[in-house]
Amino acid sequence: MYYFYQTRVLGTQVRTAAQKSAGLNSQLVTTQKQYAALREQDQYKINQQLKEEIKNIHDTYKQSVATYEKLLDFKTISKDTSDFDKSFAQSLNFLSDNNYASASSLLTSLNTDMQKEHDKIASSFVIPQNVAKSNSPPGSGYSRQTVTTDRGDFLVDIISADLNSTKVIVDTASDGDCSNNCPVLSLADYISRNGAFAGINGSFFCPPEYPSCAGKTNSFDTLLMNKKKTYFNSANNVYSTVPAVIFSGNSARFVGRSLEWGRDTGVDSVIAMQPMLISNNNIIYTDSSDTKFTNKGTRCFVGATGNTVYIGTIYNANMSDSAHILKSLNIANAINLDEGGSTALWANGGYKAGPGRNIPNAVLFVHK
DSSP, X not given: OHHHHHHHHHHHHHHHHHHHHHHHHHHHHHHHHHHHHHHHSHHHHHHHHHHHHHHHHHHHHHHHHHHHHHHHHHTTTOSOOHHHHHHHHHHHHHHHTTOHHHHHHHHHHHHHHHHHHHHHHHHTOOOOTTSOBOSSOXXXXXXXXXXXXXXXEEEEEEEEEETTTEEEEEEXXXXXXXXXXXXXXXXHHHHHHHTOSXXXXXXXXOOTTOGGGXXXXXXXXXXXXXXXXXXXXXXXXXXXXXXXXXXXXXXXXXXXXGGGOOOOSSSSEEEEOSOEEEETTEEOOOOOSOHHHHSOEEEEEEEEETTEEEEEEEEEEOHHHHHHHHHHTTOSEEEEEOOGGGOOEEETTEEEEOOOSOBSEEEEEEEO
C-alpha cells in the first residue's frame, strides 16, 4: 500500500510538472506572437523612423558645420563668396524641410567647388617682382624675400633676432586656464603692452565664429608658460605628444613632445604647437590628409638656429612646403604656429601680415 501510494503521488507530480511546462511553452509562444505583432505596430515603426531621422540630423548637421567652417576659412582668401553663401543657405533650407539627402548632396558639391576655387586662387598667386631672391635669413630684423626650393619659389616674411640681446616671451590675454569665452587681444595690443619690437600669433585656438567652438570659444588646449611664469593647460598635457619650444636666456630648446618638458619657471617662455617642421636641421614633418595642412595658404612659424631666433610667415604654401622652405633657409629647428584668419606678424612698428582676428596669446621679441 505504501509503494502504491508513493507511485500515485509521483505520478501526480509528473503530470503537474508537464502541465506547468506546457503552460510555459504556451506563454512563450504567446509572447513571441505579441513581440511579432509589436514589430508590426505603428509605435515600433515610429521608433525606427525616429532613430533613422536622428541619425540623418546628426550626420547632416556635422557635415553642414564642417562646410560652414571651411567657408569661413575660404573668406580669408577670397572677397567674393556670394555663390558659395547662396549654396550653403540652400542647404540649410533643405535641412529645414527634412530633405537630408538633398542637403548632403549640395554640401558635398559645395565643398568640391570651394576646393576647386581654392586651387585656382593658389595657382594664380604671383610673387612681386621687386622682392629679392635669397635663401639666407636676415642677420637681424625684418626681411621680405623670395626663397628658392626644390618645390619652386615662395614669398617669405621673416624676422631674426639674437638671443643674446633679445628675450622671447609669450603673453596671454588670460591670467590663467580658461575653457570658454576667454579674453583675447590683437597682436598690436600685445606688442604695445610689452614694449615688444616684433611678434607673431601663437597657439591654435577655438574662434567664436566656428559653430564647433560653442562652449569653448577663444580657448586653447596646448601647453604654454606666459611671461608671468604661469603654466596653462598643464593638467591635460602631462602625456602630451604636441611639440614645444622653450626659450631661456640665449638658447632655444625644441622638444618633440610636451611630456618631455617639466614645469620649470626659470625659463623665459614655453609654447607648444604642431606640427614640428624641422628638427636638428632635418625635415621631420610627414604629409597629412587634413586639408588644413594640404591646401596652399599662409603659414606661420617660430624657429631657431644656435642663438638666433626666427618668426615669420610663408605665403601660398602647404605645410610640407613650409618645412622645405625653412630647410632651404638653413633654420635648424622650427614648429608651426596658428594661421588662416589668425595670421598676424608685426615688425618695424606695424603689421607685415594680418592683423587677423584677436588672439588668446602671442610670441613676442623684447629687448633685454
